[in-house]
Amino acid sequence: MKKAIIVGTGLGAMTTAMRLATRGYKVEMVEKYHQPGGRLNQLKKDGFTFDLGPTFFSMTYEFDEFINDVGLKKMPFTFRELDVLYAVNFRDSDKRYMIYRDLDRLAKEFEEVEPNFREKMDKFLAGAARFFHDTEYLVLKKNYDSLFDYLFTLLRVPLRHSPKLLRSVWTEMERHFESREVKEIFSLVAFFLGATPFDTPAIYTILSYTELVHDGYHNVVGGMYKIVEGLKKELDQAGVVMHFNKEIVDYQYEGKQLTAMVDQHGEKWEADLFVVNADAAWFRHKIFKRKKFSEQKMDKLKWTLAPFTMYLGLNTKLENTPLHNYFLGNNFKEYSGKIFKNDIKLDQPYYYVNVVSKSDPESAPEGCESVFVLCPVPDMRHKPDWSDREEIADNILQDLSGRIGVDLKKHLVSKTIMTPVEWRDDFNLYKGSGLGLGHDLDQIGGFRPKNYDEVFDNVFYVGASTVPGTGLPMAVISSKLVVERITKKYGPLHK
Ligand SMILES: Cc1cc2nc3c(=O)[nH]c(=O)nc-3n(C[C@H](O)[C@H](O)[C@H](O)COP(=O)(O)OP(=O)(O)OC[C@H]3O[C@@H](n4cnc5c(N)ncnc54)[C@H](O)[C@@H]3O)c2cc1C
Numbered sequence: 001m002k003k004a005i006i007v008g009t010g011l012g013a014m015t016t017a018m019r020l021a022t023r024g025y026k027v028e029m030v031e032k033y034h035q036p037g038g039r040l041n042q043l044k045k046d047g048f049t050f051d052l053g054p055t056f057f058s059m060t061y062e063f064d065e066f067i068n069d070v071g072l073k074k075m076p077f078t079f080r081e082l083d084v085l086y087a088v089n090f091r092d093s094d095k096r097y098m099i100y101r102d103l104d105r106l107a108k109e110f111e112e113v114e115p116n117f118r119e120k121m122d123k124f125l126a127g128a129a130r131f132f133h134d135t136e137y138l139v140l141k142k143n144y145d146s147l148f149d150y151l152f153t154l155l156r157v158p159l160r161h162s163p164k165l166l167r168s169v170w171t172e173m174e175r176h177f178e179s180r181e182v183k184e185i186f187s188l189v190a191f192f193l194g195a196t197p198f199d200t201p202a203i204y205t206i207l208s209y210t211e212l213v214h215d216g217y218h219n220v221v222g223g224m225y226k227i228v229e230g231l232k233k234e235l236d237q238a239g240v241v242m243h244f245n246k247e248i249v250d251y252q253y254e255g256k257q258l259t260a261m262v263d264q265h266g267e268k269w270e271a272d273l274f275v276v277n278a279d280a281a282w283f284r285h286k287i288f289k290r291k292k293f294s295e296q297k298m299d300k301l302k303w304t305l306a307p308f309t310m311y312l313g314l315n316t317k318l319e320n321t322p323l324h325n326y327f328l329g330n331n332f333k334e335y336s337g338k339i340f341k342n343d344i345k346l347d348q349p350y351y352y353v354n355v356v357s358k359s360d361p362e363s364a365p366e367g368c369e370s371v372f373v374l375c376p377v378p379d380m381r382h383k384p385d386w387s388d389r390e391e392i393a394d395n396i397l398q399d400l401s402g403r404i405g406v407d408l409k410k411h412l413v414s415k416t417i418m419t420p421v422e423w424r425d426d427f428n429l430y431k432g433s434g435l436g437l438g439h440d441l442d443q444i445g446g447f448r449p450k451n452y453d454e455v456f457d458n459v460f461y462v463g464a465s466t467v468p469g470t471g472l473p474m475a476v477i478s479s480k481l482v483v484e485r486i487t488k489k490y491g492p493l494h495k
Contacts, residue, residue: 001024001025001026001493002024002025002026002272002273002490002493003025003026003027003028003270003271003272003273004017004020004025004026004027004028004271004272004273004274004275004486005027005028005029005030005261005269005270005271005273005274005275006027006028006029006030006274006275006276006277006462007029007030007248007261007274007275007276007277007278007283008029008030008031008032008038008276008277008278008463009029009031009033009036009037009038009242009277010037010038010039010040010277010463010464010475011037011038011040011227011228011231011463011472011475011476012277012462012463012464012475012476012478012479012482013029013038013275013277013462013463013479014029014036014037014228014231014232014235015066015231015475015476015479015480016275016277016462016479016482016483017029017235017238017240018066018070018231018234018235018238018240019066019069019070019479019480019483020275020483020486021070021235021238021239021240022069022070022071022238023483023487023492023493024492024493025493026239027239027240027241028240028241028242028243028269028271029240029241029242029243030243030246030248030261030263030269031242031243031244031245031246032245032246032247032248032427032428033244033245033426033427034244034245035244036228036232036242036244037052037225037227037228038277038427038463039052039053039054039427039429039434040052040053040054040224040225040227040228040472041053041225041228042223042225042228043311043416045311045313045414045416046313046413046414047313047364047365047368047414048311048313048363048364048365048368048370048414049223049225049356049362049363049364049370050311050356050363050370050372050416051223051224051225051354051356051372052309052311052418053307053309053434054224054472055219055224055324055354055356055372056082056217056218056219056324057217057218057219057471057472057473058207058210058211058214058215058216058217058218058471058473059210059214059215059473060079060215060218060473061215062473062476062477063075063079063473063476065476065480066476066479066480069480070234072234075230076230076231076233076234077220077221077222077226077227077229077230078220078221078222078226079218079219079220079221080218080219080220080221080359081216081217081218082216082217082218082219082323082324083100083101083102084098084099084100084322084323084324085099085100085101085211085212085216085217085324086099086322086323086324086325086326087099087322087324087325087326088185088188088325088326088328089325089326089327089328089403090181090184090328090329090330091327091328091329091330091348091399091403092330097109097110097181097185098322099185101211101212101213101216103118103121103122103212104118106121106212107121110179110181110182113179113180113181113182114177114178114179114181114182117182120176120177121176121212123176124172124176124177124186124205124208125208125209125212125213127164127205128205128206128208128209129209129213129214130160130161131161131164131203131205131206132206132209132210132214134157134158134161135157135161135203138153138156138157139153139154139157139445140468140477141468141477141480141481142481143451143467143481143484143485144445144446144450144467146446147446147447149446150445150446150447151446153445154445161203163202164201164202164203164205165201165202165203165441166202167201167202168197168198168199168200168201168202169187169189169190169197169198169200169201169202169204169205170183170187170197170198171202172202172205173186173187173197180332184328184332185326186208188326189204189205189207189208189211190204191305191376192207192471193207193304193435193438193439193470194304194305194376194433194434194435194436194438194470195302195304195305195438195439195440196336196337196339196340197336198333198336198337199440200439200440201439201440201441204439219359221360222360222362223356223360223363227472246263246264246265246267246269247263247264248261248262248263248269248278248287249262249263249264249287250262250287251287251288252268253456256455256456256457257456257457257458258274258456258458258459261274272458272490273458273459273460273486273490274456274458274459274460275459275460275461275462275482275486276459276460276461276462277461277462277463278428279428279429279430279436279463279465280449280450280451280461280463280465280466281293281298281301281430281436281437281449281465282298282428282429282430282465283461284449285298285430286428288455290454290455298430299381299431301437301438301443302437302438302440302443303379303381303430303431303433303436303437303438304379304433304434304435304436304437304438304470305339305340305376305377305378305379305433305434305435306376306377306378306379306380306420306423306431306432306433306434307374307375307376307377307418307420307423307432307434308346308374308375308376308377308389308392308417308418308419308420309372309373309374309375309417309418309423310371310372310373310393310396310415310416310417310418311370311371311372311414311415311416311418312370312371312372312373312408312412312414312415313364313368313369313370313371313412313413313414313415314364314368314369314370314371314408314411314412314413315367315368315411315413316367316368316369316406316411317367317368317369318355318369318371318404318406320404320405321353321355321358321404322355322358323354323355323356323358323359324352324353324354325352325353325354325355326350326351326352326353327350327351327352327353327399327400327403328350329348329349329350331348335350339376339377339378340378340382341378341382342378342382342383346375346377346392346395347395348395348399349375349392349395349396349399350375350376351373351374351375351376351396351400352373352374352375353371353372353373353374353400354371354372354373354374355369355370355371356370356371356372357369357370357371368413373396373400375392375396376434377392377419377420378420379420379430379431379432379433380420380421380424380431380432381431383420386419386420386421389417389419390417393415393417397409397412419432420432420433420434435464435470435471436464436465436470437449437465439469439470444467444468444469445467445468448466448467448468448469449461449465449466450466450467451466451467451478451481451482451485452485460482460485460486461482462475462478462479462482463475463478464478466478466482467481468481
């Protein structure tokens with residue numbers, strides 16, 4: 001029996017562990033945090049329960065593929081489709097745009113600002129749909145053995161899509177829509193990738209297609225952490241052992257074989273093969289100390305925005321605030337251009353609010369509300385000092401209070417803040433960048449840190465930081481891709 005050590009317990013790691021265990025591997029997982037899940041984590045405090053990061057996701061069929069692959073009869077958690085995807089409010093306006101999947105209802109929301117919305121949206125989505133279906137299997141869900149292999153694959157993408165490689169999400173919006181409201185709202189998908197629509201390639205308008213047409217958005221009954229709890233139960237049954245509060249800080253090797261990972265207490269974790277779920281660029285930089293991943297080179301890469309997150313317990317109900325909300329300002333272009341580099345003050349921030357107790361009332365005591373706030377901010381290359389955290393939090397609370405008509409400070413009974421410092425220190429995210437490496441054309445596919453190691457033959461990588469990219473469904477796809485590589489080398493083993 002071959003033994004695999006997995007470093008980390010994020011979604012990519014858990015799904016890899018289950019796939020390997022099903023194929024007859026003995027698997028152990030070593031995690032630096034005190035509980036599993038990585039960024040898909042949970043905070044319980046003062047009687048409130050919060051999801052730490054992800055609040056919704058698309059492409060649920062990737063979970064179906066996983067369940068079938070590992071032979072589970074039923075999903076160990078329950079998805080719930082969101083009929084209102086999210087609500088958007090612009091500063092100094094009472095109007096709230098509800099983003100429905102039903103395109104006729106959606107068209108009504110925009111009838112005053114965007115004439116012929118439905119027609120324009122249909123055309124826009126048709127282009128995105130064509131790109132999605134022409135590339136999903138051909139490019140996205142594929143391992144590449146070399147850069148040449150990747151570039152050769154790209155040649156097979158129909159030529160009609162090439163303008164999408166040259167344009168930005170914003171330019172694509174400008175080609176289809178006129179109103180500022182529509183352009184800004186439907187380019188928010190770029191922020192889901194941790195970047196701005198001005199520097200995100202137009203290929204990512206596929207996200208508008210996935211949210212509005214293809215599979216929509218879903219969350220999980222009982223909170224997103226049920227995914228982790230459900231998977232953990234299955235992993236326990238499959239004999240996969242998890243170890244917490246163990247951080248891998250060193251390694252041992254013989255020739256091209258890694259023989260052990262070493263944790264902060266000097267304990268050695270030996271195995272036949274190793275799968276790293278820590279950020280693939282960070283691990284090569286910090287643990288393997290590779291020249292290609294020196295701090296200087298890492299700093300030059302394009303990293304996604306860092307999260308400034310707040311977990312608020314309120315002793316009142318927010319009657320008029322839906323589940324998912326975006327609160328935007330009135331200087332979208334200027335803000336987007338400056339926020340990455342810390343060139344704009346965070347006194348009039350743009351942020352996302354999730355009132356999780358709306359869909360999962362058990363996450364807050366009776367009559368109370370659990371609220372998650374996410375404000376994209378510069379990573380620690382551009383803003384290393386976060387001692388102004390309370391001031392930023394106060395600005396957001398004051399702004400939000402005014403916009404929803406509730407004095408939040410008066411009702412606040414629990415408050416936890418995570419700045420990029422905590423995101424960096426808790427999960428080893430490079431300089432606090434929340435979604436890791438960006439999805440620029442030169443950082444995806446064959447250009448992204450590979451899911452196999454350049455030096456050690458028995459080291460692999462899984463998760464959002466390697467192929468194909470960020471987000472929960474992508475982490476599940478990445479486990480499929482890495483297990484394909486591992487079994488190609490070692491074969492499916494039989495118990
Ligand atoms: C604020 C926020 C909101 C998000 N919202 C969404 C959303 O709504 N929808 C969505 O689809 N995605 C969302 N994402 C992205 C999503 O969370 C990630 O893409 C996904 O969870 C990454 O999974 P992963 O497998 O890469 O592992 P990670 O979650 O990155 O886990 C890696 C694990 O490795 C551990 N580790 C690192 N280094 C070591 C070491 N040296 N030794 C031991 N252990 C180590 C870490 O502690 C961590 O537990 C969000 C992310 C953030 C930060």
